[in-house]
Amino acid sequence: MxxxxxxxxxxxxxxxxxxxxxxxxxxxxxxxxxxxxxxxxxxxGAAEGGINAALGNASEDSPEEHAYDTVKGSDYLGDQDAIEILCNEAPGDVYQLEHWGAVFSRTDDGRIAQRPFGAAGAPRTAYAADITGHVLVHVLxxxxxxxxxxxxxxxxxxxxxxxxxxxxxxxxxxxxxxxxxxxxxxxxxxxxxxxxxxxxxxxxxxxxxxxxxxxxxxVGVPLKDMEMMQFHPTTLSPTGVLITEGTRGEGAYLLNSEGERFLKRYAPNAMELASRDVISRAEQTEIDEGRGINGNVILDLRHLGAEKILERLHDL
Ligand SMILES: Cc1cc2nc3c(=O)[nH]c(=O)nc-3n(C[C@H](O)[C@H](O)[C@H](O)COP(=O)(O)OP(=O)(O)OC[C@H]3O[C@@H](n4cnc5c(N)ncnc54)[C@H](O)[C@@H]3O)c2cc1C
Structure with a gap:
């Protein structure tokens, strides 16, 4: 029926x-x-870190730069027409979400704040503290x-x-x-x-x-890009609960068992803000080569200070 x-x-x-x-x-x-x-x-609702759009509020940025970073981050395998649409429409969509009631974190002069995020050439990630997805599902x-x-x-x-x-x-x-x-x-x-x-x-x-x-x-519909599985580089061991990407966006370090910021050997310019696949592979290499700690590496936030952690990463 x-x-x-x-x-x-x-x-x-x-x-x-x-x-x-x-x-x-x-x-x-x-x-x-x-x-x-x-x-x-x-x-x-589990998305924590934020949503990318070239608003240009934290530094110079453009949808073109956003598209370039996205194509590069996909190792040139991404659908470039789709990426162009996504990046061109993202600023309008973020403002629309704001007008619908999404409470984004703000800059001192009242605009939507943007934090740096992996593989982005500019601070481009609009966020609602570290509960962005929770805010967005409720607004929608x-x-x-x-x-x-x-x-x-x-x-x-x-x-x-x-x-x-x-x-x-x-x-x-x-x-x-x-x-x-x-x-x-x-x-x-x-x-x-x-x-x-x-x-x-x-x-x-x-x-x-x-x-x-x-x-x-x-029903016979072919699937596309099934191998493009994305991994979060920082989670709680052993549960796999996400530690937000925002931690590295706010400046956290990744250290091996020797206390070394090992990304200098894998991504000397971007360091902890390299793309997730680069960081995940680097972490696994450190562990495989005996510089891990019980099968893990360390995420160090101590230098960020209590105030920043409590304000911007309070869900940790
Ligand atoms: C822990 C975590 C953190 C993340 N953080 C970020 C971030 O900070 N920024 C970012 O941009 N992205 C982030 N992502 C990725 C992003 O959250 C997802 O890509 C996005 O939320 C997917 O949205 P969706 O609507 O496609 O899927 P979902 O939100 O998973 O929704 C799927 C829907 O399909 C329904 N459904 C599934 N199967 C069936 C079925 N058989 N019958 C009926 N209904 C069904 C479910 O009930 C649900 O309503 C994160 C992902 C994870 C896992």
Whole structure:
């Protein structure tokens, strides 16, 4: 039995899904969201460090520089057309989030503050202390509620409905009341997040199981760039809980067992602000070559001082 029909059904209600639903709604479509967990519990809420946009508030910057750093950071494998759109639109999107109520940290003269982040040539990361994702999921959910976009909460999308070679809806398991429900849609958008739970050590929530990729693959949609898995270089040992990238953005050092800032041998210019893949590989090399400490390296924040840590990294 078909429970409901919509123009657009967005499967997944993290930052990507809620933003897509808002856009489709504002373009006049009858749109609904469907999520296996409550939208604000989506893994986007775990993002701590911030959101990149060339606002130029902390030093000279431009969307072109942002695009260059992003292409370079992807070792020239990234989709350059997509990167250009992302970087050109990022400043407008950050201001829009601010106008919707996102409480970003500020500079002394009241503008949105920006901290340095790995692989960025300028301080480009707008942030809300170290709870940026938490702030953004709540702001987006407010906008979803304001527009009264229907949300099928705790519905587990299980299968895409294919008809006439087109996806025409979703069959989902109703986790609260039980049973399979069909939701029809002229267009289905999959925004189901990542697959980090493939790994034993991960900063991803238990919900990040790559369901959307599996849904698409099962109906024959090819997947792109599956090998491009990103690793956070700093986590709590042994749990894998993230220690925000913001720590290195604020100036923390990475040390080996000899107390040496070992990145001088791998990324002498960027040091702790090199891209995540460079830092992760450097850490593993130090450990493999016997300069680790119980299979780890050390993140040193002592020189930052209590005031900076408590103000900007209070969730540590
Ligand atoms: C610990 C951590 C910190 C991060 N920090 C930052 C940061 O500071 N800055 C930054 O830019 N990026 C950061 N990232 C990356 C960023 O958070 C993610 O790329 C982004 O949040 C992904 O958003 P999303 O909406 O695609 O996915 P998610 O937020 O994971 O949402 C996925 C949605 O899909 C739904 N879903 C999944 N499967 C199903 C199914 N079968 N049926 C129904 N619903 C389903 C879920 O319920 C959820 O609503 C971080 C990532 C991690 C892991």
């Amino acid at each position: 078909v429970e409901a029909k919509h123009d657009v059904l967005v499967v997944g209600a993290g930052c990507a899904g809620m933003r897509a639903a808002i856009e489709a709604h504002d373009a006049g479509a009858d749109v609904a969201l469907l999520s296996k967990i409550h939208p604000v519990r989506s893994h986007s 959910y407010e906008q979803v509620m304001k527009r009264e976009i229907p949300t099928y909460e705790e519905f587990f999308a299980w299968k895409l409905v294919m008809n006439d070679d087109r996806c025409q809806g979703v069959i989902a398991w109703d986790l609260l009341d039980g049973g399979l429900k069909s939701i029809g849609a002229k267009t289905v958008i999959l925004t189901t997040g990542g697959a980090g739970r493939l790994y034993v050590g991960t900063t991803n929530a238990y919900a990040c199981t790559g369901d959307g990729m599996a849904l698409a693959l099962r």
